[in-house]
Amino acid sequence: PSERATLSSLEVARVCDRVLPPGTVNVVTGRGEDVGAAMTAHDGIDKLSLTGSHASGVATLESAAQTITPTSLELGGKSPNIVFPDADLEQAIEGVLVSIFFNSGQQCTAGSRLYLHEEIRDEFLERLRDAISDLTVGDPLGPTTDVGPMIDHTHQSTVREFVDDAVADGATLCAGGENDAVGDDLEGAPFVQPTVLTDVGDDRVGCEEVFGPVLSVFEWSDRDAVLQRANDTSYGLAAGVWTTDLGAAHEFAAELEAGTVWVNTYNDLFDPAPHGGYKESGTGRELAEEALEDYSQVKTVKVNLGGVPKMG
Template identity: 45%
Template sequence: MLDFQMVVGGQDRAAENGEWIESTNPFTGRPWARIPRGTRADANAAVEAAAAAMEDPAWIALSASQRGALLRKVGDLILANAERLADLEVQDNGKLKAEMLGQLRYLPQHYYYFGGLADKVEGAVIPSDKTGMFVHTVHEPLGVVVAITPWNSPLLLTTWKLAPALAAGNAVVIKPSEHASVSMVEFVKLFHEAGFPPGVVNVVTGYGNECGVALVEHPKVAKVAFTGGDAGGRAVYQSAAKSLKHVTLELGGKSPNIICEDADIEQAVKGAVSGIFAATGQTCMAGSRLLVHEAIHDRFVESLRRFVSAAKMGDPMADDTQIGPVATLPQFEKVLSYVDIAQGEGATLAHGGRAYSGPGCEEGWFIEPTILTNVDNSMRVAREEIFGPVLSVIRFEDDDEAIRIANDTPYGLAAGVWTNDLSRAFCYTRALKTGTIWVNAYRVVSYAVPFGGYKQSGIGRENGQEMIKEYLQTKSVYFNLEKEVPNPFVLR
């Protein structure tokens, strides 16, 4: 059993109450590490450390170019430590080593990108209609930012918040999921190694209702950036609204992956697999609703079933493993319960649907990749986010019906469209109410491309040039160039 500490003000910190939370390896089902069970006092200490950093010349007196240099150095350190950090993430959340190592090796690009963007944030000289006035704007950091991140891709989704927040000059307190905190506390140490002053980057571990709430409620916090489920997002939004904090929310999805009758079936099958069975379905952008044109429905489902049947389940550390375990025991039980709910509502189990304990998977939380057919869009399995390897297949007759079904959801995070007709593809991209649309692809993200949702899938965007403005506030400055002040009783 390994013990890991929080990082507050540049120092390792145990929980004030001395208590711990065990982290369980989803592949073995056994505890392997402990993290501090942070309290309100620990949360307050982290915010105070971040607030102090926002008054410290060692941070606030740095030029934007100097901040960018620090971020680029972090990128180099992440690359040097990618293997070690990926191993920690796999033990924490059970995702494939191949995926987590790929994410870690790509992560430096985010810090190079926002490091380069740090000194490209420019104010403006505004031609004013007020004669005798010289007017300009400047952009300044918000202050203390709290980043609350989930267990499925902790370092990647934290980076989506952390890189632009630091490029803009803020100080950050990270609250990772209690199910995946180990890689985070080791990750944060790289920022101090790179030369960031103490308190600029902090991490508090523990439960949301014990230390997470305290972070959101703290009066010195200017912004909360949250990734997680819609219920958690609503709670964060309501709490942050009490003190009018800035908020970015990247929430859940029930994303449609649409297969038109002219699609390349072989490639579209791969796209369906990528949409829902990659990462064991534990991704907010999962293409969990597969809309298939009735003309190819049966052939497509059979091809998909054969493809999935050959997928190798097993040790997520192994190079040839394609599907790993579900990350937590409660999630494992939840996913299986939805399979029962779906069949109770009339869906047909076409493949999987059971716990798996085959060779090499005897101890972990494995679920067979599950395909449900005869799903109606009104069923719970088609409307509620499951966050597991469960695919709901829905027939459609024509493009209008596909668009109607696709948009008939409270979510709007992502969508996929598979067609060889360019005009049809453009029609879909215009009609679908979702933040990201892939045409003949699925589950592709970039540090340079905005990501976020419509409707209940969130507020704001992450990644891309515009993202840095989510962590800045604008100040307008008027210089009076005239010697006389006109009538003081009248608005100028």
């Protein structure tokens, strides 16, 4: 596990210890440059799988190449939500909230780019601001909390830098953008308010993974142009399409360069369906039969029950 988030993995191992033979599940904690490097270079490991950043994925592939170890990667994303003018706005707003503010935006599938059709842009943004104002930022273990903190203060600073740079470059702060928490006992904790930016360019916050509760909003009018913009990224992990025209949704989804496309929903993973990315979002698939194939080797055995093949 990441050195920033080890406790959950250790708890999973403790649960596994109750039902699995000793040594079946092992957790090694430490920094990636130490523990991760040792594991990826070890010639006794038959399969590597990483969920992490693009930089970690590149380092893992480079190391695995030395031993030709099969590797699956689930890396970053800059996933778009495209809202068509006929969409159910209430449904789409709720989906957008889940897509970007679930886990405080610290998820690879975060829907951090929002493309609103010009006919519904203003109404959507007004209703989105109202919905965000109802969210509670606070203790992630609290029963009424909607948005928790960043993983640590270093990451909080990184997220705030994205927002500050975007505003300095001409973006408009539509909602949030400040450090925030609920309760005096949380003062100084690494919180960032749910943030919405409009008038965003296609660089930095508009194209790089922020990994925080920061939503960049773009306006569109032409179907083919917004498709091109949605695909104009080095990532391709997920996307959301919001429309009541399912025929148009299927056509659009087929052209999106993303491993998972949700229609009128988001972050709705389910076991029978594989999950993984296009382009720099990774290789291989998690979940479903495809994941089993990723962890399997194929062998051919032929038994001769007749004459032996002859030369000539």
